[in-house]
Amino acid sequence: MPGIYIHIPFCRQACHYCNFHFSVSQKRRPEFIQALVQEIEMQKDFLKERSSSTPALKTLYLGGGTPSLLSIGELEQIVNALHKYFAVSASTEFTLEANPDDLTAEKLEGLRQLSVNRLSIGIQSFHDADLRYMNRSHSSRQAVEVLKNAQNAGFENITADLIYGTPGMSDHQWRENIMQLIAYGIPHISAYSLTVEKKTALEVFIRKGKAAAVDEEQSARQFEILCEITGKHGYEQYEISNFGKPGFFSKHNLSYWTGQPYLGMGPSAHSYKQGMRQWNIANTCTYIDEISQGNIPCQKEVLSVDQQYNEYVMTALRTQWGIEKSFINTEFGQMYYQNMIQSAQKHIFNQTLKETDTHLVITQSGKFLADGIAADLFI
Ligand code: SF4
Incomplete structure (x- = not known):
């Protein structure tokens, strides 16, 4: 929903x-x-x-x-x-x-x-x-x-x-x-x-x-x-x-x-559905003026597969559940999966990431470094 x-x-x-x-x-x-x-x-x-x-x-x-x-x-x-x-x-x-x-x-x-x-x-x-x-x-x-x-x-x-x-x-x-x-x-x-x-x-x-x-x-x-x-x-x-x-x-x-659709309204608000992102202008005066003339002052972009992969990695890694390995394989394919597993190795070695049968999860010592670790896994 x-x-x-x-x-x-x-x-x-x-x-x-x-x-x-x-x-x-x-x-x-x-x-x-x-x-x-x-x-x-x-x-x-x-x-x-x-x-x-x-x-x-x-x-x-x-x-x-x-x-x-x-x-x-x-x-x-x-x-x-x-x-x-x-x-x-x-x-x-x-x-x-x-x-x-x-x-x-x-x-x-x-x-x-x-x-x-x-x-x-x-x-x-x-x-x-x-x-x-x-x-x-x-x-x-x-x-x-x-x-x-x-x-x-x-x-x-x-x-x-x-x-x-x-x-x-x-x-x-x-x-x-x-x-x-x-x-x-x-x-x-x-x-x-x-x-x-x-x-x-x-x-x-x-x-x-x-x-x-x-x-x-x-x-x-x-x-x-x-x-x-x-x-x-x-x-x-x-x-x-x-x-x-x-x-x-x-x-x-x-x-x-988890990538559910959402609608953002008001200046600077972002919306998302089915790989498409949209954001309203971050200026309240322009927002009011445009809306009163019947225009929604927003920009849109269709996320590339790389962007969708990077966003998933970034958000999933920050959660206690981590990155679901099979999801990367089925949603993005072998190339993304291999990139992720390869890039994860040094963090697994440093014990900032843990690999289970199904997931890659950030460890306690990796938590404060999560954004940097995610960036290493980006495509
Ligand atoms: S300036 Fe306003 S939006 Fe920003 S932190 Fe303070 S109360 Fe929140």
Whole structure:
């Protein structure tokens, strides 16, 4: 079953490390909502298998940007438009990304009324010094309170984002961050190493000596701490950056990684079906203007067999299940299979990859190097 991703390109404040598409100006928000509602209608056939069928959604994901910044009224307009053309049921995993400072008791109640059944909360850290370094819009107190409030409002399926490798965050503080989520019984954690992306404020600050640089060794050490603690507390590392209790793995992410079709709407959103990828322009003003004239401002590409192979290797290697050898053979053929097995040898020797009868799986010591190992297996 397919999924839908909707990109809400507005944030309260610009986090220094962020390279997603967003704007802190809210000026065109009403026009954006109108445009998005219009795009939902324009894209109603993208996921259809037969002309008469209404696509039943396995997952619906509102990301961004900061979807929780929208009022319940604005969110309702989007959800109502979706209901017109797609079957959203109680079994649809409906996730909304939220920042702690937006989730008042009233907002949480409104989200429940809209059938949001999974919250993805951008905690990042429970320490104010880290939050200031990242220029997050919330405080550590709000980070703690939001967990209590979300649970009191009846949300059980909660995932929290954390960032490690932040300069100045000790290993002890990192342990405290993870333990805080565990203490609250949060069933899913996504944790990412702080990376300094090009053209971000963080990159400029570090270059000018105004912010401390990121230390790779600290990141690698804190990744190990993360794996160790989550493992001890019953979380499965089903993907390099994703840790879930049984029954709480993200269906949305799993669909991406297993090549299920999905439709992305809003500026910068990507879509995929049957070897074809499509992405909307990453410019909110152009997006609004084009949609209002009846055009979807997007580009498309048909993935070559090499691209499809590389994408499969990249995503499968990051999961706990690994690369299915027979799948490479049957889907891509002998040449790809031989290339993969040959390129894997040095990593098997270094014990960063493990070969079983059926799969190639990344080992614990290979996990922090996963992207480089995948690149070695590319065609
Ligand atoms: S809230 Fe999220 S999308 Fe917005 S600037 Fe921060 S990290 Fe980026």
